[in-house]
Amino acid sequence: MYEYRCNGCGKLYEQLRRMSEADTDLVCPHCASHKVERQLSCFATGGCGSGGGGGRFT
């Protein structure tokens, strides 16, 4: 699961993708824009806290 942010409409959305395809053919489901950036998910940062937005380990 990856998190993406659309620069066209500014919405965040999640999509299940293979790692090799994570950055290919990105199309916003809301406005069909291709200006989509992948966000760092909790998988990528290694820590998925219950509060959300954490991901910082001591």
Ligand SMILES: [Zn+2]
């Ligand atoms: Zn969009």
